[in-house]
Amino acid sequence: MAKKKPARPARPQKSAEPTTAQLRQEYYARRAAEQALEELGLRLDERPAPKGDANWWSEAQAGLDRLEIMHAVWRFTGLTGYAPEPEDFDPDQGWPTPSEVEAVFGSWDKMLDESGIDEAIFGVVVEKALAAHEKLGAREKELEQQARKLEDEGRKIPELKRREEVARAKRDEADTARQEAEAARDAIGRERDALAARIADLQAEADGLRAAAAASADARAGGAELELLEEMERALADQAATQQARDELHDRMERLRAEREQDRRTIAELTQLLARVDAEVGTAAVDAEPETPPATVLEAVERAAAEAKHLRFAPKAFETAADSPFRRPGLVLRTLRNLDELAGRYATGDMGKSLGQAAAEHGITQWKPDIAETTRKRYEDDYSFALEGSSRKLWVGPHIGLGSGSGAQFIARVYLHVSDGSDPEVPRGIVVAVVGRHLPDTTT
Structure with missing residues (x-):
């Protein structure tokens, strides 16, 4: 820590010589006071002059000097974070001189001992702050290395x-x-x-x-x-x-x-x-231990459902996930986590853009806005579902494509139901209805 010398306030200047008018005013005021005392039968020139105690005065002056130096020591330590050395007390900066300290306390070390500054908490606080700063720096480097590693793998x-x-x-x-x-x-x-x-x-x-x-x-x-x-x-x-x-x-x-x-x-x-x-990727890992990827699509859905704060999951989502042979369950977990963030934005109200545009901002690129009405009517059982504890039929609409290639091992779909809150039985939000195989349509 760099030493900073605090500036000491300028010493008060001696007042200028009184003017003739001021002296005349003081003379008349003194004469008026003497006349008033004479009327009461008191004369100041008849009273003996008071005597002071030289010993008392010297002890008081020495105590004030000690207090002034003690104050300077504690003030310097509070401003800089460390106890002063003799060369730190520069009189040009408003500090007592080392010779004044020795004249009052006998030596610089004795002054520090009597001040108790060595036992002050300043040093402990500074050491702990430096240690915490060092740990934070090491943690920051570790997080930067992890971020670079994730970027490289990405x-x-x-x-x-x-x-x-x-x-x-x-x-x-x-x-x-x-x-x-x-x-x-x-x-x-x-x-x-x-x-x-x-x-x-x-x-x-x-x-x-x-x-x-x-x-x-x-x-x-x-x-x-x-x-x-x-x-x-x-x-x-x-x-x-x-x-x-x-x-x-x-x-x-x-x-x-x-x-x-x-x-x-x-x-x-x-x-x-x-x-x-x-x-x-996309989960800015802050833990030292890497996350174990899910082994199956069902495990990915269960883990996402346990973590979700805004996203809802229908029972059919778990049933279809258990039947999915998709080989990249980690991609399913990452997509559902991003979808939970999107559901949080949607639940707050108007986003000023479409769900597809907002989904792209959360890393969801293969967003499809809806299902063809003819497909929904032809395969009613596949594209409908019910929430837990309700027998009411709901329909899936928007869906997300995952993977590439052909076959259920290489591609998967996440089918959703988006509620705008107009139905009192279904609050505003996003529900995951189906996870896994591509549902039948007019092309299959």
Whole structure:
């Protein structure tokens, strides 16, 4: 802490010499007082002059000097936060001189001891304030590091999504190739079995011809046997070629199976990483321990419902969440938390903008304002729900899209009911009605 020298007020100046008029006025006032006393029988010149006590006066002056120096010490400490040293008392700044302190107390240290300034709470307060400031600085750096970490992970999300899409495409390609290879393998197997049966028939026929050739010396029978043997050799060669093709297909299937397993592990790792990022990004984490991402969509909805201050949840929201296979429950939790903030704004009154515009300010980008009336009528049971403790039917309208791709594992929806407060049974606010699978519509 920098030392600051307080400015001492200027000493009062001696009054100027009295004027002649002032002296004359004082003389007449004194004469009037003397005449009044003489009328009472009192004469001041007949009374003895009073005597003072020199010892008493000196002790009082010494006490006043001590009090003045004590006051200066405590005032200096209160202004600067530390006890003064001899060089701190500058008479030009209105402070007593070190020589005056020594003349009154005997020494500077003795003056500090008698003042009790070393036991004052100023030092303790300053030390605690500095320690608290240091802790706050360390905490601020820690929060900045966490914020930078979250920003870095947020910047990785597009690349992670791209890698997930690439891995998913490779997996689909591998599945297609595997299915084609299995179909080719089955066809070759059937062909091999047919050739084996044909070879067995030819061998049996060859054995019969050999027996006939041995019993007959007919030249034509010998030629037929030779032709049969050549045909059998060709069949055996075809079988060997078929077996080689089958082995090659088997090796290819094993490679495709290994690649598919690797793609499956990659997708699982990317899904876990996205779930952790979805749970952390946008929630300016102030806790030292990171939040554990939810494992299922139902867990995400239950956690959001427990934390919600403005958002309401229908029983159907939990039922549909339990049936959802969506792989990014962390994204569901983050969206519901942002939606709770939006519900708080909506409940206060007119926001001066549409719900979709306000939702974008809370990080909700895939906002759909309503459901087509024909869809709502065609699939009445899917788009209606009831609040807990009420049998009254309510309809969903606005909804939010989550994820990308195709299939319930990669995309999800959050369907809402928005009440403007005109219905006395449903106060103004936002109700989460359905969380999970895309509800049927005219395109499905």
